[in-house]
Amino acid sequence: MKAIDKVFKALADPSRRELIDRLHAKNGQTLGELCKGLDMARQSVTQHLELLEDANLISVRRVGREKLHTFNPVPIHEIYERWIRKFERGRLDALSNFKAKLERK
Amino acid sequence: MKAIDKVFKALADPSRRELIDRLHAKNGQTLGELCKGLDMARQSVTQHLELLEDANLISVRRVGREKLHTFNPVPIHEIYERWIRKFERGRLDALSNFKAKLERK
DNA sequence: GATATATGCAGTCAAACACCTGCATGTCAA
DNA sequence: TTGACATGCAGGTGTTTGACTGCATATATC
Numbered sequence: 001m002k003a004i005d006k007v008f009k010a011l012a013d014p015s016r017r018e019l020i021d022r023l024h025a026k027n028g029q030t031l032g033e034l035c036k037g038l039d040m041a042r043q044s045v046t047q048h049l050e051l052l053e054d055a056n057l058i059s060v061r062r063v064g065r066e067k068l069h070t071f072n073p074v075p076i077h078e079i080y081e082r083w084i085r086k087f088e089r090g091r092l093d094a095l096s097n098f099k100a101k102l103e104r105k
Numbered sequence: 106m107k108a109i110d111k112v113f114k115a116l117a118d119p120s121r122r123e124l125i126d127r128l129h130a131k132n133g134q135t136l137g138e139l140c141k142g143l144d145m146a147r148q149s150v151t152q153h154l155e156l157l158e159d160a161n162l163i164s165v166r167r168v169g170r171e172k173l174h175t176f177n178p179v180p181i182h183e184i185y186e187r188w189i190r191k192f193e194r195g196r197l198d199a200l201s202n203f204k205a206k207l208e209r210k
Numbered sequence: 211g212a213t214a215t216a217t218g219c220a221g222t223c224a225a226a227c228a229c230c231t232g233c234a235t236g237t238c239a240a
Numbered sequence: 241t242t243g244a245c246a247t248g249c250a251g252g253t254g255t256t257t258g259a260c261t262g263c264a265t266a267t268a269t270c
Contacts, residue, residue, distance in 0.1 A: 005119055012117035013258080014110050017188070024192065032216065044259055046218080065216045065267040073192045080189055083122070087129065087178045088185065118228080137246065149229055151247080170237040170246045211270100218265070227256070235248070240241100 003056070004082065007075040010055035015040070016048045023058060023071035030066045108161070109187065112180040115160035120145070121153045128163060128176035135171045 001009075010016055019034060035045050049069065052058045059070045106114075115121055124139060140150050154174065157163045164175045 002119075008117050008119075008122070012113050014107075014113075015258090017113070030216080040258090041260060042217080043219095043261085047258075062217095067217065076189055076192050080185070080193065084181060084185055084189070087181050120228090135246080145228085146230060147247080148231085148249095152228075167247095172247065213268100213270080215268075216266080219263085221262090222260080224259090225257085228254095230253075231251090233249085235246105237246080238244085240243085 003075075004079065006055040007057065007079055010051050010057055011079075013048065015045075016052055019045075019048060019052065020057060020071060023069055024073075027070050028068045030068060032066075034069065108180075109184065111160040112162065112184055115156050115162055116184075118153065120150075121157055124150075124153060124157065125162060125176060128174055129178075132175050133173045135173060137171075139174065 011020075015038065018038070022034060023029060031042065031046065031049070034049070035042050038045060049058065049060075053060055056075050057072055059072055061068050061070075116125075120143065123143070127139060128134060136147065136151065136154070139154070140147050143150060154163065154165075158165055161180050162177055164177055166173050166175075
């Protein structure tokens, strides 16, 4: 499976997007920390995190008996650059008009 | 299911993203047209299109015996605004610095 | 060492997904 | 009106997903 496909798949689930949001708000959280308030079993959270890791959206390091998670924004940038940006053509044009106007001053 | 969830789900499949790409390249294509080159049965394509329509990513109108499809960029804009943009903070800051510099001139 | 805590591993299960086939209906055109 | 064409509808199937439970292992703390 292509890397970009994994990212889109990973983002398809609301629980996983919430996990990303939480890590973006506070990086380095443990598995246990991430479980709190996510009304589902620890194992389910683990599975979601594995999927996110496989899509390179988070990275993991062990410290003692704890597992610390870090959000990686690169794949989301790539999705934006390679796929979403082309649908934002209008806005990009607006920006380049803005620049052009300034250069004419 | 929340509207934004439907959009993410709809984007999770590569075939559906290809359909969007194709409609973005050329709007108003019929079902038959969209089937060509998409190595799968017509019914499968229909299902994908239904899902895209449900996510409001395309709209459909009938003309005679044909079904014409039109791409709607709004949900993708919304995903960008409501979810992706916050991870692009660095770039946004760069833009506002750019503006600030200009205003100081 | 004993106990509590954090996470890992294996297996189960229902529902959703992504595909298919066969037949039906509706529309255009000769 | 009849034949060709575009799409719709119903139902079937194998795989993946998203959740669970129970038990195992590793690490910190007393």
